[in-house]
Amino acid sequence: MVLIRSWLRSANAPGCPFPLNNLPCGVFSVGEVAPRCGVAIGDMILDMAAVEGLLGLTGPLFDAPSWNAVMAAGPDVWAGLRARLLDLLVEGAVEQPMIAPHLVPQAGARLHLPFRVAEYTDFYAGRHHAQNVGTMFRGAEHALPPNWLHMPIGYNGRASSVVVSGEEVRRPWGQVKPAGEDAPRFAPSARFDFELELAAVVGTPSDRPVTVAEADAMIFGYVLLNDWSARDIQAWEYQPLGPFQAKATATTISPWIVTRAALQPFRVPGPPPDQPLLPYLAEPGPMKYDIALEVALTPEAGPETVICRTNAAQLYYSAAQQLAHHASSGCPMNSGDLLGSGTISGPLRDSRGSLLELSWGGRDPLAIKGGTRCFLEDGDCVTLRGAAQGDGYLIGFGECSGRLLPARRDPYARP
Amino acid sequence: MVLIRSWLRSANAPGCPFPLNNLPCGVFSVGEVAPRCGVAIGDMILDMAAVEGLLGLTGPLFDAPSWNAVMAAGPDVWAGLRARLLDLLVEGAVEQPMIAPHLVPQAGARLHLPFRVAEYTDFYAGRHHAQNVGTMFRGAEHALPPNWLHMPIGYNGRASSVVVSGEEVRRPWGQVKPAGEDAPRFAPSARFDFELELAAVVGTPSDRPVTVAEADAMIFGYVLLNDWSARDIQAWEYQPLGPFQAKATATTISPWIVTRAALQPFRVPGPPPDQPLLPYLAEPGPMKYDIALEVALTPEAGPETVICRTNAAQLYYSAAQQLAHHASSGCPMNSGDLLGSGTISGPLRDSRGSLLELSWGGRDPLAIKGGTRCFLEDGDCVTLRGAAQGDGYLIGFGECSGRLLPARRDPYARP
Structure with a gap:
């Protein structure tokens, strides 16, 4: 093209x-x-x-x-x-x-916001991310959960928290239990993070299970998505029912829905599955996309550092597979449903799509221009960028950007 | 009164x-x-x-x-x-x-449906249920997760799946991995279950953390809720991000929202907490409700058996505490948000609010009129009932009822 x-x-x-x-x-x-x-x-x-x-x-x-x-x-x-x-x-x-x-x-x-978000689901379809986070949370031996290679694991997020690029995000308070302490406390998150994701926007609804091909045809387009995550809240709350308040403060999306039609020339098969998938998840053709992605971090005093470069083709499961899995129980899917891919990390250190991974749980600070980062500091601005490279042209997503405001001094004070 | x-x-x-x-x-x-x-x-x-x-x-x-x-x-x-x-x-x-x-x-x-469900969240605030399920899934030693006594654990559910009493529910297909098998397969759920819950309906919205008293004032009323659950799908999928397709087929609610004002005379403190809660979860007064609950199971050939009798006062966390926790990260709450309590089991065998508990994971079949049950069979109708007993009057909820249809023969066949 x-x-x-x-x-x-x-x-x-x-x-x-x-x-x-x-x-x-x-x-x-x-x-x-x-x-x-x-x-x-x-x-x-x-x-x-x-x-x-x-x-x-x-x-x-x-x-x-x-x-x-x-x-x-x-x-x-x-x-x-x-x-x-x-x-x-x-x-x-x-x-x-x-x-x-x-x-x-x-x-x-x-x-x-380019559309009214009906419901928001976030998947976990990046293999390097799942491997990295699993290693940090559960040890290398149990890094990849046994179900991971068989289905796109996901959880329902909070549609009310989705905001458009440019809106400021306030550091949340939450229950945390720092290592070595006997009891939890309620405090501003000290390990606030971003997640680099691509997200599908469902166009046509369904009221019964759909094949991967049908799911693909239901997708109107894609946006970039930053699933802001409070890692300290997440670590204490996520067992046994998954992430909840750790991911409920805000989720930022880019303002332009890039249509599936525009991305058609950039379809790629992605990494071959380690083992055959069940037939209901079989892709009838290449359904991942070759989209170059990067994350820039800009402290309040500037300048920006590009801290991650990766590609959406790294995803193990396509959005079409995610949507087919999502509808497999008969779950009704609606126009305006937003499906996050999960963090898209690559195999290299500078292709990791979250600070949790880039600083390896805070143990290995990341160098940026004028400083280092383990997690986000007040005033930091995170900008996701993405584009597919055609023959003499780009399919750009625009920017998905948000600046972190300091936590409220007292979240229950009323003006 | x-x-x-x-x-x-x-x-x-x-x-x-x-x-x-x-x-x-x-x-x-x-x-x-x-x-x-x-x-x-x-x-x-x-x-x-x-x-x-x-x-x-x-x-x-x-x-x-x-x-x-x-x-x-x-x-x-x-x-x-x-x-x-x-x-x-x-x-x-x-x-x-x-x-x-x-x-x-x-x-x-x-x-x-009495209201348009904005988003649906399901909590896990019944202690006996958490203890019972935890024992079956993780063993008696790890039954109650370490965070459970400190916060109302919950997960986001799927609003699109909420239906009103009387609508039929179709047994879902899903990925399951039966014990002893090497690989998962895609099959109709063989362990389909109900969950007896009370649910709060949020009236006024919030865009920042709220106190428990503020949260209580935001609640418009309550409905009965049956969170249909495919236990075999759940067991295989729920680690590490929580229940997803196991709970996405349908959630049935009763057709009448009983207002908070009508329930005011029935407030009770509920069980005293085992340990003090963090201040943001402190209740300014009694916020649970004395509501008698029962579950009737009616096979296709009838007659019904009442298989559970319990009380909403068994809940460890009130809906007001749940809502305050839900908003603690700054998560925007909206009019029409539905908050399920989690299964309300009591301490006795006949006060357990799910078949998973009543048949102890299928190991101890429950006697009903004309048969036994481990999990639901096709044609079974589950009816939840609830009422608060006043001085010479009742505050009734009406029925929350649904019949289970057999699974589709081929979920991907098109008529």
């Missing part, structure tokens, strides 16, 4: 994350106007509500603060919309004069 | 679950009319949309298929509404002629 040139010059620039091949879906506002649907192209946003009449869809779908209505409309509508946008924005399109007035500069727009 | 007599005679009958003291909130429909809000009184339902003009609230609130708008309106609105309904329905009320035409017989109405 090569660059599809647009009449909008900024979309054709080398290194532009949003060429015409991409067309990711977001929600934006300018000034006091209510948030509404937009599509990123070059350095602009196409105001979808303003051009809705040119799109030939049964609507209105776009004068809304979320893409949920479009997502629920299903793959035929998604394909038709993409084809029509390509027609309208391609170099030489006769509609240019009708479209151009409805392009809004990204620089002056505020971005919101 | 004594019976408050109504001009509607059926509400004053001994044993009536819905006297004027109760006034639980549901959603009903008759024939083809769209579902809307109703309040149970005696053997009737008051059509709340039809009498909205007499209630003195800023609306419309009741011509809707859920109570969420009322729930979000907060405690002052709830108190005003209850006071006004008491005035309108009390013996001697002059408004009787205006109200009576809007009473609909319960016998001819269909009941729907």
Whole structure:
């Protein structure tokens, strides 16, 4: 696949994350106007509500603060919309004069959550991450749980905590029991961390088990996701029912949903399974994606250090396999369900997708420009970035960024 | 508290679950009319949309298929509404002629989910249950996890799977690894179970940590809850991230939300904690409820056997403590959040709230009329019942009932 040139010059620039091949879906506002649907192209946003009449869809779908209505409309509508946008924005399109007035500069727009999150599930599908964390929590011998190579392990997270890139995150209080102490105490988390993930956004709902191929067709697109994690709260609470308050403070996602169609050319098989999977998890073709990922950490006083470089192709289970497993019990899946991949670590030290791994549980501080880190310090900003590299173009995700505020002095004081 | 007599005679009958003291909130429909809000009184339902003009609230609130708008309106609105309904329905009320035409017989109405479930969390706050299950899964020595006496352990469940009493539940397929087998297989669950729970319905939202007293004030009311559980799927999947597909097939709730105000006279302190709790979990007064609970099992060929009798006062942690813990990390809580208590077992064999406990992991079959049970068989109907006993009146919950359908022959076949 090569660059599809647009009449909008900024979309054709080398290194532009949003060429015409991409067309990711977001929600934006300018000034006091209510948030509404937009599509990123070059350095602009196409105001979808303003051009809705040119799109030939049964609507209105776009004068809304979320893409949920479009997502629920299903793959035929998604394909038709993409084809029509390509027609309208391609170099030489006769509609240019009708479209151009409805392009809004990204620089002056505020971005919101691109969809209403129905429910949020977080998986654990990165093998190096599972191996690393398992080694730290349970020892090398019991690192990978016995079920791990047979199914995509996951847990339900908290949809209410999902925020869009740019929102600040406050260091949580919680119950912790430091090593050597007899009793737990309630204190600000001292081991607050990020997790680098890719997340699938479910478009079409299901009310019964689905095959991996059906699951793949249900996925509208992908976002970057930072599953902020309080490791000290997690270590004390997670047995026997899994992570709860350790992962409930916030989960940040990138503001643009990169559609499955845009990522189609970047499908790869991923690592071969160690042992055959049960037939209900069999992939009919390559379903992971070759997406380069990185994490930058920027202390309050700057400058940033890139602390992790990895690739989404490292995932052992694809989002389609995760979704098929999720629906296997008959669990109803809905438009707007968000499925985090789990932390995507690679095999090398600088490809580890969390500080827990990068500092090996705090025992081996990570060097950054102007200091070191075991876990996050107040004022630190964590930025995830991701892009698939095509032939002379990128499919970029934009940034997934959040700055850590200090804990409240007294979480129960009322102003 | 004594019976408050109504001009509607059926509400004053001994044993009536819905006297004027109760006034639980549901959603009903008759024939083809769209579902809307109703309040149970005696053997009737008051059509709340039809009498909205007499209630003195800023609306419309009741011509809707859920109570969420009322729930979000907060405690002052709830108190005003209850006071006004008491005035309108009390013996001697002059408004009787205006109200009576809007009473609909319960016998001819269909009941729907009473509110839109925002998110569903399930706790593990019954000590006997935790002790019993822990003994079976991890041995007597490690039965109660070290954190259990310090915090209400919980996990996020799946809101999309919550259904109202009366809906049939289909036995799920899932990954299981029977003892002695080398590899897992994908099969219908052979150890499908119920769980007897009480659940709190959050009314007012929060966006920061809340005290136990604040949490209590946020709760709109309570329902009975059956957290259907596939024990064989659970045993294989739950390490290390907790229950997932084992609890995702369905969760049944009773159709009437019994308000916190109606339960006020039945507050009890519950069992004293074994050790002091951290201050953020301290209860300012008695916050458990004296609610008698029972479970009836009815095979397809009938008749029913009552297999469990217990009491909600057995809970170690109240819903207010659970909610305060849930919000302690800053996790935003929303109107419509549903918090299951965890299985409410008592100390005796016939007070155990699940078949897992009643048959001790299947090793000690439970006698029922006409047979025995280790786990549920196809066609079995499980009915939870609950009521608080006042001085000459009951606060009833109605029934929480569901019948188990056989597993699909091929879950991936399409009609």
